[in-house]
Amino acid sequence: MPNNNFDTLIIGSGLAGFTLALHLARHKKICIVTKQSADSGASSWAQGGIAAALSDNDSPSQHVQDTLIAGAGLCDKEITQFITENAADAIHWLIDQGVIFTSDKTSETGYHLTKEGGHSIRRIIHSGDATGKAVQQALIQKIQTHPNILVLEHHIAIDLITSDKLSDYPRAQHKRCFGAYVLDKKQDKVLTFTAQNTVLATGGASKVYLYTTNPDTATGDGIAMGWRAGCRIANMEFIQFHPTCLYHPHAKSFLISEAVRGEGGLLKLPNGDRFMPRHDERAELAPRDIVARAIDFEMKKRGLDCVYLDISHKPADFLKEHFPTIYARCLELGIDITREPIPVVPAAHYTCGGVVTDKHGKTDLDNLYAIGETAHTGLHGANRLASNSLLECLVLAQAAGIDIANQPMNGLPQLPDWDESRVTDADEEIVIAHNWDELRRFMWNYVGIVRTTKRLQRAQHRIALLREEINEYYTNFRVTSDLLELRNLVDSADLIVRCAMLRHESRGLHYSKDYPDTLPVAQDTILQREI
Numbered sequence: 001m002p003n004n005n006f007d008t009l010i011i012g013s014g015l016a017g018f019t020l021a022l023h024l025a026r027h028k029k030i031c032i033v034t035k036q037s038a039d040s041g042a043s044s045w046a047q048g049g050i051a052a053a054l055s056d057n058d059s060p061s062q063h064v065q066d067t068l069i070a071g072a073g074l075c076d077k078e079i080t081q082f083i084t085e086n087a088a089d090a091i092h093w094l095i096d097q098g099v100i101f102t103s104d105k106t107s108e109t110g111y112h113l114t115k116e117g118g119h120s121i122r123r124i125i126h127s128g129d130a131t132g133k134a135v136q137q138a139l140i141q142k143i144q145t146h147p148n149i150l151v152l153e154h155h156i157a158i159d160l161i162t163s164d165k166l167s168d169y170p171r172a173q174h175k176r177c178f179g180a181y182v183l184d185k186k187q188d189k190v191l192t193f194t195a196q197n198t199v200l201a202t203g204g205a206s207k208v209y210l211y212t213t214n215p216d217t218a219t220g221d222g223i224a225m226g227w228r229a230g231c232r233i234a235n236m237e238f239i240q241f242h243p244t245c246l247y248h249p250h251a252k253s254f255l256i257s258e259a260v261r262g263e264g265g266l267l268k269l270p271n272g273d274r275f276m277p278r279h280d281e282r283a284e285l286a287p288r289d290i291v292a293r294a295i296d297f298e299m300k301k302r303g304l305d306c307v308y309l310d311i312s313h314k315p316a317d318f319l320k321e322h323f324p325t326i327y328a329r330c331l332e333l334g335i336d337i338t339r340e341p342i343p344v345v346p347a348a349h350y351t352c353g354g355v356v357t358d359k360h361g362k363t364d365l366d367n368l369y370a371i372g373e374t375a376h377t378g379l380h381g382a383n384r385l386a387s388n389s390l391l392e393c394l395v396l397a398q399a400a401g402i403d404i405a406n407q408p409m410n411g412l413p414q415l416p417d418w419d420e421s422r423v424t425d426a427d428e429e430i431v432i433a434h435n436w437d438e439l440r441r442f443m444w445n446y447v448g449i450v451r452t453t454k455r456l457q458r459a460q461h462r463i464a465l466l467r468e469e470i471n472e473y474y475t476n477f478r479v480t481s482d483l484l485e486l487r488n489l490v491d492s493a494d495l496i497v498r499c500a501m502l503r504h505e506s507r508g509l510h511y512s513k514d515y516p517d518t519l520p521v522a523q524d525t526i527l528q529r530e531i
């Protein structure tokens with residue numbers, strides 16, 4: 001058997017990948033491949049916290065209710081119940097791993113719980129305003145010292161290896177996954193990884209948009225790989241735009257957490273007038289889609305570059321204690337949040353759709369799982385409730401771990417090596433940079449917060465042209481990390497546009513000027529590739 005042979009191959013080192021590895025490592029030999037350093041990914045960037053019904057006056061059923069309301073009729077009730085009921089255990093598991101959450105001696109839980117838009121109660125447990133960093137740092141220590149877990153950094157997965165690609169594998173059997181081709185970026189070599197079970201934990205696809213709160217890793221790789229391998233993909237039209245990303249020429253993708261509005265931050269026009277009460281009775285605490293659309297509306301109507309989020313009326317000590325990261329970053333850029341409002345714009349933040357899975361993270365292919373932001377479990381419906389995504393990573397990773405631990409170990413076939421016999425080195429890398437920029441710009445302009453059929457058609461036409469060029473590049477030249485990411489971004493953009501065109505209504509995060517009404521029956525948009 002080849003050297004890169006593991007019980008479980010996990011693609012991605014975010015919260016979903018790490019949680020699964022730690023739950024499974026008692027039973028299985030695990031390899032995590034990750035395309036940058038192990039702490040890359042959105043998980044380390046999460047600020048606000050994790051939603052869980054922890055206090056005596058809260059309950060999983062109340063958490064379910066809030067999630068269903070935000071999800072605008074499209075949440076899967078069973079999965080929502082499953083995740084919210086397992087939330088408290090997931091938090092206690094993190095505490096056992098050494099995660100330190102912000103405490104509050106006056107609360108019966110011992111922890112400070114904050115409130116975010118769409119939640120009817122304070123239920124967000126957090127670690128200051130850098131929850132993701134605190135969680136990932138604690139887990140990484142456990143991962144790095146675990147004898148059954150190997151982490152390979154700077155390894156980017158290219159594609160899954162499935163049974164239909166093997167000429168001597170019996171056709172009658174249900175299609176299954178045997179591993180993946182992975183580019184070792186430092187050695188510039190494509191390796192074949194064989195595994196009993198393979199897990200897509202690659203995060204979301206928000207990099208498809210020009211403005212995003214996400215790290216560079218969010219290029220939709222797992223969604224695109226799952227799609228190319230034959231998995232169903234659902235609800236990609238529901239891209240959550242975070243209403244408040246810092247607007248500053250020298251700051252890239254810096255999020256101003258929802259918790260700032262939760263603690264009393266007010267959205268204002270440049271003249272100091274509040275505008276949210278005109279858009280929704282919940283004002284600044286309305287769900288994200290409503291706030292993002294209201295900001296988009298005010299900016300377009302008045303030709304503004306940004307609006308302002310003002311929390312300077314709160315005591316300076318309170319702000320420094322609750323928002324140390326935001327306070328420090330803004331101050332570095334010359335904005336003192338204790339004295340002045342913060343300039344903000346909306347930006348692509350979260351991919352609600354993804355690879356269709358059941359409540360164990362199982363996809364349509366045998367021995368292939370998808371967890372975290374890559375997956376579509378049905379929790380988020382048409383709009384994710386704030387702080388439900390880290391929770392979904394935790395609960396589904398554990399559920400997938402239980403399922404994988406119980407899978408039988410089968411003999412694995414010899415997999416063909418990556419074929420590089422007909423390719424040469426690329427001579428025009430500029431084409432990739434140009435196409436990357438073009439894609440993200442037209443997705444922002446044509447497939448953004450407010451959509452029309454005409455704009456979607458325009459985007460679809462451009463995607464087809466880009467795909468042609470990229471396929472030509474992919475067939476003729478040696479693969480590079482940039483090319484692979486661009487290929488995945490184009491596939492993700494295509495899936496977003498296709499889903500958006502199939503939805504003839506406005507619901508949750510998808511708003512179409514041509515179909516402004518919401519249909520009486522809520523239905524998922526499910527894409528199945530013709531192979």
Ligand SMILES: Cc1cc2nc3c(=O)[nH]c(=O)nc-3n(C[C@H](O)[C@H](O)[C@H](O)COP(=O)(O)OP(=O)(O)OC[C@H]3O[C@@H](n4cnc5c(N)ncnc54)[C@H](O)[C@@H]3O)c2cc1C
Nearest residue numbers: 012013014016035041042043048049157203372373387390
């Ligand atoms: C700024 C910000 C703040 C947020 N705040 C919150 C919050 O307060 N609460 C909350 O619940 N959610 C929050 N979210 C959302 C949440 O952080 C993400 O949904 C969640 O972390 C996703 O975790 P994940 O493990 O699925 O993916 P990620 O954490 O994104 O990890 C994906 C991993 O896969 C790797 N990868 C990708 N493609 C490949 C490939 N082809 N080969 C190998 N490796 C690959 C990446 O390098 C990365 O390591 C926030 C998101 C952002 C961007």
